[in-house]
Amino acid sequence: MSYKNEQLSEEKVFKDPVHRYVHVRDRVIWDLIGTPEFQRLRRIKQLGTTNLTFHGAEHSRFNHSLGVYEVVRRIISVFKDYPNWDNDERLLCLCAALLHDLGHGPFSHSFEKVFKLDHEQFTQKIILGDTQIHKILEKVQPGFAQDVADVIGKTYANKLVISLISSQIDADRMDYLQRDAYFTGVSYGHFDMERILRVMRPMEEQAVIKSTGMHAVEDYIMSRYQMYWQVYFHPVSRSAEVILTKILHRAKFLYEHDYAFKLKPAHFISFFNGNVTLQDYLRLDESVVHYYFQLWQDEEDAILSDLCERFMDRRLFKYIEFSPNRMMREWMELYSLFKKVGIDPDYYLVEDSSSDLPYDFYRPGEEGERVPIYLQMPNDELKELSRQSDIVEAISGKKRTDHKLYFPLDMLKEKAQNSDVKRILAILNGQGVVNHHAE
Amino acid sequence: MSYKNEQLSEEKVFKDPVHRYVHVRDRVIWDLIGTPEFQRLRRIKQLGTTNLTFHGAEHSRFNHSLGVYEVVRRIISVFKDYPNWDNDERLLCLCAALLHDLGHGPFSHSFEKVFKLDHEQFTQKIILGDTQIHKILEKVQPGFAQDVADVIGKTYANKLVISLISSQIDADRMDYLQRDAYFTGVSYGHFDMERILRVMRPMEEQAVIKSTGMHAVEDYIMSRYQMYWQVYFHPVSRSAEVILTKILHRAKFLYEHDYAFKLKPAHFISFFNGNVTLQDYLRLDESVVHYYFQLWQDEEDAILSDLCERFMDRRLFKYIEFSPNRMMREWMELYSLFKKVGIDPDYYLVEDSSSDLPYDFYRPGEEGERVPIYLQMPNDELKELSRQSDIVEAISGKKRTDHKLYFPLDMLKEKAQNSDVKRILAILNGQGVVNHHAE
């Protein structure tokens, strides 16, 4: 039997709290899971700093990647009975599902922002570069690694295959909503995935949903909406991320200004210099980041040291609602007052905003066109979801944005007798200092 | 109001997947949670290497510590209506519950074994030493830190207080069984804690159980039994731990033999030298261990490098059942054959055993006397649990031990043509090479 079709002598399973079991029968999948590149995902949290708000959210990207694989496996076990489905694409789908997040680094969001990186590019590099992953994929057949990369990069010819892992209702989202809900313990994030899988149908361009399953899809979209605002954009996690970003900025700044680190930050040099190799990238997991942050707590530079201590000991910034338009004058005043009292506003007065588009229908020509969800009506006609669902229509295409201003309330309180600080606190209080805690 | 009695203006809660919410009203508890020493527990996994078998088991000791606190809080909310209960002990119980695992380091079991450390001593040191934890406790009242340390050290005068966190049915066990079951996703570990809390009664020496709750307690003991054999002693996790232990041994050995590490293992020096300070200890979290293991993959020393790679990439040892008595001859032959084929048996042929006593009644004079569980009968008489429960009697006092022999099957297979290796494989196969995977 060819490697492509090789089956394990006995099915292997992973006990999974979300899908009960993840089932592996293909030798290729088993081998991919065993690579260093994939095992590395164990040391990268799925939700970055969210565990500082929801302490259960310690789960790794390894966890999620297996989950997406399992969801696609189940989708295909339904699809395989339909004529539209080409079962030759099966292994490709499974590999793409398993590997779609391979290029994630620690705290991706902040690292990408500060160092101008793109985890999707690294996913491509790992799949196509000199890695064990690559070797296994090419063993399936020459060019197979490229196919997997194309599916993940959304350039593969068969759009149906792409839609299983990147669409508005794909295995990726279905897994992470449930998984993140499970590990945080929130009551959102639940929907009837088993039902959705039963009503998914393969079509030429994408998977569609039998109209009898519309309500299950509505429920899924509402789950996503709630998870975004209750978990992913939680202001306390964002506070930690703000600090993290500022640490990276500061370290880069110091490096560029020839600051003498006590221990040379070897793992970070290429990041600072903007010439990160695949090798450098793969070595940087969360452990390494934590290690440096611990070291940097003892650095001479007060800002770097303070921020690292805040991050490690979870002494976060507080925040207020902040609308940049409405508050330009306050912002400018705060900025100069911070300078005046000796708290560097470039690191300690940080605006942050999050926004989400919970569901969107296709609007040709716009950036980030998203393939909408189609319902298959009893007469086989396809209808775009928001035309059938009042609820989805209600939130469709509506971008919601949340602006916040972060600052170290503790630092200010230490200088509370200072009249400039008093003025700062008065301005901030005027906007209502919000509790810093995940209630 | 005194600091001891100070209440937060509004109750704080932590969303917890196991207990739904952890409730905090006392300022002291809130402040303790905010210390660096307590936050450090976020970087130490509750179950060490178990996540290499059950990928969901990424939860931290921070997680568990909050949980034990919450369980004790609930127990006290029942106890406070009983005359036997002295509510002045309330805050002491809560603090001891929260802090009982404070001295745990990364992969405690292996570190303690190799470096002759004791996490309980470090818990005492953190509580009594120059730490933020200590300062907060002493602010409650002078000597309070010592009280907390005494409760955790089981020397406190009020035995009832001790029993809440260290007995055969305490908040510690009730939390970890449920929590570890939740995060691993196994179906064991469930019991009706709410029922048990309802039937717990404070007595002079310990908490007892109303006899009507006997079956809930049976269920709890069976959960514990199953969790030990299905999760805690899972042979795959033990394989990872075996490797970890051997890494530490090797690094220590190299250090003692003046091996030139590429980067001086600064964090480990005092561990190697046996003069670990509190400061050293607190700096060593899992991130730091992972950081070094990554570095050591590139060391010249083949054993250190190989073992580190195995641990990081999860290329574990395989195992067979191994009864030392029955197999002494095979063991000796294997040992010399390993030497002969150039695989150092001191690092690559490892015996490991686990054993558990799921429940024990009091046997005076024996080591590790355990306070048994007492049932309070309708006539107020106390009866030891195993006298009333057939099931508990059946497993009572019965130590079960599991012996395994670990070795690198992949290394052997690489030399499969070698006749000595053939002999090795024949011996091992004679014992039945067990699958290495968590099914």
Place this chain on the structure above:
Amino acid sequence: MSYKNEQLSEEKVFKDPVHRYVHVRDRVIWDLIGTPEFQRLRRIKQLGTTNLTFHGAEHSRFNHSLGVYEVVRRIISVFKDYPNWDNDERLLCLCAALLHDLGHGPFSHSFEKVFKLDHEQFTQKIILGDTQIHKILEKVQPGFAQDVADVIGKTYANKLVISLISSQIDADRMDYLQRDAYFTGVSYGHFDMERILRVMRPMEEQAVIKSTGMHAVEDYIMSRYQMYWQVYFHPVSRSAEVILTKILHRAKFLYEHDYAFKLKPAHFISFFNGNVTLQDYLRLDESVVHYYFQLWQDEEDAILSDLCERFMDRRLFKYIEFSPNRMMREWMELYSLFKKVGIDPDYYLVEDSSSDLPYDFYRPGEEGERVPIYLQMPNDELKELSRQSDIVEAISGKKRTDHKLYFPLDMLKEKAQNSDVKRILAILNGQGVVNHHAE
């Protein structure tokens, strides 16, 4: 101690799948539960005919009534610390919660429609009439029964008390959504009640919600929306209800036309005559209805016999979407064709519609004014929910209606050769015969 304040020597609990335990400490509550009038609720299903679609939905109104009591008990345990809350109202609230559904009969909806009854009037009669319930309430204090009746009838002076069991976010709805979801097994109906209870605050006119809990309330409203359309208005359950209604109509018609029943329908006579006494009403539980339907299967009257057989054996009517305006002509033609082929359209061609208003804000002067949900903002201002929540605004005040036409497809198929039946089937098929099964 007065009867009003009498506590049971030990708390009693009921194991409840939804709230884990229902706790009873008040002697009054315990005594009310023990009355024949309350025990009778065990023989009346919470969801009438829904179990013919969702077979798990066999739970009784007894079940739900205990649940509402428990939710109110928990709300009060939060409220009791607030100055706005008058704890003298506690027992009244608990009694009203427990008894609010007391007047429900079997399959209330159909019985009320056919016999012009009102279960709320019977609740009042049971509380105020010559019953054991009444005796217990009056033992609390003279006039207490009237107070309970007033709370349930929404005429009690303290509006806050009323709002706990009748408002847009009350204990009644919070219990039934979760309970009906649990027993049907659907994935809708879940929301974080514990969170909602934590953010409820007593105000003068009603309970309000702290604004930080808005998302939990959104989730609750979406649950309600989904449960209505997925469970409560499920077309298959409605098919059973259509048949049930027609059975009652037919039996009444026969009685009024002096039809000779094989066994005199003693339990139904006063229903047919429109002079139902409290005594008659209380005797009519679901068992009695089933008993008669079984007997009536053997009646001479073909329509009564057929409909009863359908109901008992679950041979339901099929249905099509049916918009009365758009289809008046088809309707008229179908009606006369049914007559022509000898299938009485008054019993076998039935239009049925369901509609729901998932959430409404206050519109003075309109019928059925509903008190809206208010959020308490950080500055203590109250804001109506739909002003703050995009999602709620989207569905606010929007009535959705679903029209269906029910008919016995099996009967028609038996005469499929008849040209008039062919025409009937053509018309119905033109509208798309929908599958009759709960998928």
Place this chain on the structure above:
Amino acid sequence: MSYKNEQLSEEKVFKDPVHRYVHVRDRVIWDLIGTPEFQRLRRIKQLGTTNLTFHGAEHSRFNHSLGVYEVVRRIISVFKDYPNWDNDERLLCLCAALLHDLGHGPFSHSFEKVFKLDHEQFTQKIILGDTQIHKILEKVQPGFAQDVADVIGKTYANKLVISLISSQIDADRMDYLQRDAYFTGVSYGHFDMERILRVMRPMEEQAVIKSTGMHAVEDYIMSRYQMYWQVYFHPVSRSAEVILTKILHRAKFLYEHDYAFKLKPAHFISFFNGNVTLQDYLRLDESVVHYYFQLWQDEEDAILSDLCERFMDRRLFKYIEFSPNRMMREWMELYSLFKKVGIDPDYYLVEDSSSDLPYDFYRPGEEGERVPIYLQMPNDELKELSRQSDIVEAISGKKRTDHKLYFPLDMLKEKAQNSDVKRILAILNGQGVVNHHAE
């Protein structure tokens, strides 16, 4: 395609709280579910009087029968890949699973005891008699009904087929343990069925369990043990059953002594006379029983009337522990004292005992030989479970019996001044009157 192999055009599913969905694809199964004989199971509770203790336990035998079918369906989907499995037996297994409880009547235990009936005989009669069930089965192929009857009656040649629904680890038990746990809400009854199904292997005489699944089976056996003592033998449910049995005895006694019932108990006559036809049997569901019990509350006979009222209004007997050997003298004294004070001991002083054998290995020649559970070891050897499992060995073959004495405490209290009653109460109190409530 033959009827035997006919598939529905689209899979039908039933939403099931325990197995999520029950899947039906075979036309035969769909038709069987639609018969009046099967639909009748909706009106018979799975757990008889247990709902008077655990109010959630309202689920029907219809519910459970679908569940057993679904479990067998899943077992076969695993077995079909094994050479030992003859897939020609598939439909037979599914039918036997679905229909195995078809002959259950209302409150089977009591009815069988009083009227000397056997539900298994009625299952046979329904399958083989003039019923719709029979017609459908014979349509599959002549003799198929007999095959189904033989599987259920355990006389079918292929023992493996029988073992799926009647062995110590069969689909019947696996469904009811989980289902009864779900509906009662107790925390017992959970085990990892998915795991057990994965490790079941078809062998010639029965299904065996791969030894790696031993712990899941231990967990299942413990669940069973706990469910028996916590739910099935709960003394309060038994109190209701005692009363029910006495009602039936009394009604029979009155009938035999020509008592003039106000309404002739038509449905019961053949039961009283011992000549129950299949027709009579099928008409007697729980509704009919409740109907009569309601009527009989108004009978002249004080005993019948009182017992019926007790049953309907849940005014149950209290109980004490009662060991017949130890207490013969007390029993005799109580019996004559009851007579003396005018409370008929034949109806009001009732001994009841329950006993269970949680697991048994094969002991040839003993009554009720039970096929033990076998583990398939890595070397394919079969070992009987209790030889491998300490826990199972501990409870293996150990019959546990619980004796109780039931009596109407309320009646006695009404005559509390009577010196004989005082003596009665003294005797009973000497044994400890146990609370009558499910805590």
